[in-house]
Amino acid sequence: MNEIRDIDVIKTWTLQSTLNFTRYFFKEKYKRKFVVGKHHVKIAEALDRVFRGESTRLIINIAPRYGKTELAVKNFIAMGLAINPKAKFIHLSYSDDLARDNSRGVQEIIRESSYRRLFPGTMPTSINTRKWFTTEGGGLYAVSSAGQVTGFGAGLVDKEDEEELAAEVEELSSIDNGDFGGAIVIDDPIKPDDARSALVRDKVNQKFETTIRNRVNSRKTPIIIIMQRLDEDDLCGYLQRLEPDEWEVLSLPVIETDENGKETPLWEFKHTLKELQDLKEKNSWVFETQYMQNPKPLTGLMYERGFKTYETIPVTRKHTVKAYIDTADTGADFLCCIIYLETEIGNFILDVYYTQEPMETTEPETARRLSKHEVERATIESNNGGRGFARNVEAQCRLLGNRKTSVTWFHQSENKDVRIFNHSAEVQNLTYFPKGWEHLYPKFYKDITQYMKVGKNAHDDAPDALTGTVEKRNEQPQRLSSIFR
Template identity: 35%
Template sequence: MNALALDLLWEIARGEPKQQDNKIVYPSPREQIAALSFLAKIEGWDVPEKKTPEPIIPDFSALSEEKWEALFSAYQARKHLLSFTAFTFPSFSPAPFHERYYQLLTDFAFGKVKKLMIFMPPQHGKSEGATRRLPPFLLGRNPELKIAITSYNTTKARKFNREIQRIMDDPTYHQLFPKTILASRNMSTTYLRNADECEIVSHQGGFKTLGVGGALTGEPVDVLILDDLYKDALSAWSPIVREHVADWYDTVASTRLHNNSQQLIVFTRWHPDDLAGRLLSHEGTYHPKDNPQGWQVVLYPAIKVGAPSPFDPRTEGEPLWAQRHSLNKLLATRVRNPQVFESLYQQNPQPQEGLMYEPFNEYTDLPNDPLAITKAYVDTADTGSDYLCAIIYKETPQANYLLDILYTQEPMEYTEQALASLLTRYQVQECIIESNNGGRVFARNVQARALKQGNDLTHFRTCYQTQNKATRIFTYSAAVQHLTLMPQGWRERFPAFAKAITSYLKADTNPHDDAPDALTGTIEHRKTFKKNNLAALFNR
């Protein structure tokens, strides 16, 4: 409509007079109403005004204390796996360590952890949290997730399947997550529900359960849960079974993962070369800067070893779940078979043959000793398959406190720079490098790189080893055990080095001896402290 016609409508609507045939004519009421109707349509007056709806504030004043608690419990159950477990499993009675264990699983559920390993003794409730309750909790929060759950065989996996279905069929679950529904058993539907796979109605998500060796084809996996991949010690100690599990993971399970997939490994460790050991050896432990693709590892030994930590605040020697597995019971088990106890209960898998070293003592704080010297001992690689092992440590009259490790098969171009950086970072005063197999040239190159970094503090010296390595390692093993203190969590910080040390055998059948050889060197080259300085010796 043009502007002239619009002005005319406004004049009529306002009742303005017009001169017509020398007369003053006023619009009739009917004409005014008609003009207003046209204007209303043109200007949009006939469209109801959109009002912001008033917020509906429920009246809680009449709620009883029981209803208040029920509302709060339901709210918590949607936010925390421990509360979810208590809500859907009323007889659940968690021990103090379960609170920290379930917090780890909750962090995993909220995507704060991408790759998580949790090692725990048998009969301590690890599967209840990780394999029975976590999948329903995840699907309740996000019914689009695709979850795969694996155990050592199909029978065990299908048992988990049935238990998960029962949880998700329960009315208490629907009270928390009404949109996450499995297909009814007597309903004709295109959504799968069987002993191996269940799909969420009207959503893309669901869960599959399978044994090691089973097929996992078709769709990607958002969350992979691996629970007890080895049935027993006989399976875990079989090289054929271990290789089968590793091959299945590499060729089947890992091929279904994408960039945002999460992995959870929760089982009892039997052998140092199990799947967890292999993954840690190749991928390492998580560090936000140095190794963001590594694994976060949490270990719960049946009897606490070492100082308290955030994940395990027990004092040394305290049992994990005294109400179910008392200290006396655990100690009796240890006496019967120390090796099985170390693997099964302490999650410290050991070879069947005799080990060179017992578990090392750990420290949390370095001593403030005026006689302390920061040193490095370096065993250069003899051949292309050997490791360079450099140990940074603080030597005191009482012991050697290990600080850092460089343990790698990388070429010298890498190791020279890496070692120089470590020497500079820790302000190492003395660096001892074995001169066998090009050690002198290596020492000069490292010294030159350290000087370029502004490090003129470190004094370099070389030593030539003439004695047989295996003989030296055996001869000094007791002194190494007695005088070496590892930093708390050293197995997680240095997994390849730890594996080489903790699995080294007294029988000369070891594939590599670089780590124990370097550790032996730190003891061989200990300074002789003056005995007449008793005050300094006892930190007085």
């Protein structure tokens, strides 16, 4: 009788939280305590919200070797099967070997004698680590997130993998009985060594699109992604740009700053502050991305400090609505039109038009935006068709009834790279973007925040035009009417 009562108490305690469950079965399996850090508490709380149905799209960004897989993959899945032996899970990782190893880890937990006593009916029916079921019909399907990137017959293998994964996703998302029915758990979908490859990143992102997102037909089907940040275009970055309001993001940098501005380590048991500072010294880029969850390569960026943002434009003594427009030099370049309020405090960006569309599209659209924002002074670079563009934009403004905007053009003779570099500090000091500008102007944001001081940049149109907004401060332009007399 006492034994039954003890089992009930332990069962209730372990199912109270993911952290309780992990601590208990970690000690049962390894015969030592699971050392709990504050990040484990935060991760467990987020996973508990998934179990309760309060969160269905969860991203957890944490450094490697901080216990994320043990807690958020192996024990989370084992606990899900304890809650509902009929639950089904899909687990993805960057390689089949790693996915299967994690699958084996789940099996080892539920084969523990203590687990079997507490949760009978959840025994695996096979030792297959790719796809297995419990005696109650639940189970796990584990596979690579990227498929076979190289090798003979890769295309065929990829097609078979995607078809099987798609079928598993559809089956999981069809479960809707009001209880927790399982989840898609993605752990390290891309290998750190492959993260710099756009080909591999795109392959992972597109596999998510084609075989997961488009086939999850129930918002109740949870998707959890656990990974260290590796690149701005990794799966986490891709999803947050695409669906900024859909995902709950738990980002856990290894160095935190308290309310007094003092730096503290996230988990001193793993790394002291001195050890973390040494890691940063050895490789600042790896440290910023993988440890601080900041995928922007800070070293070598033109705009290292980031930009100030605003929600409400303050009252100022001076304010002039201006626009700086850089027309595209080649077919691959962008037209960049920045509309801003110039004040004695700085330039408050009101709108950005950044596009590769042809001039028959950009001329009327530029005129429409100038008119909408009641721009007083529009300055256009004339290096490549800018003079004709300026004439046409002014004509379009007048057709729209806009007689307020003064349009002027000029020839930019200074070296573009030198201008951008020399004015970079002023640009950062004097420019205010609207809060959330990374979502309002995603391509422009990327080309500004990833622009490097040294090396080949894909596009310089965005920083070139932004530099122009600072160069033209307090300058009185000529009107086109006076130029062409």
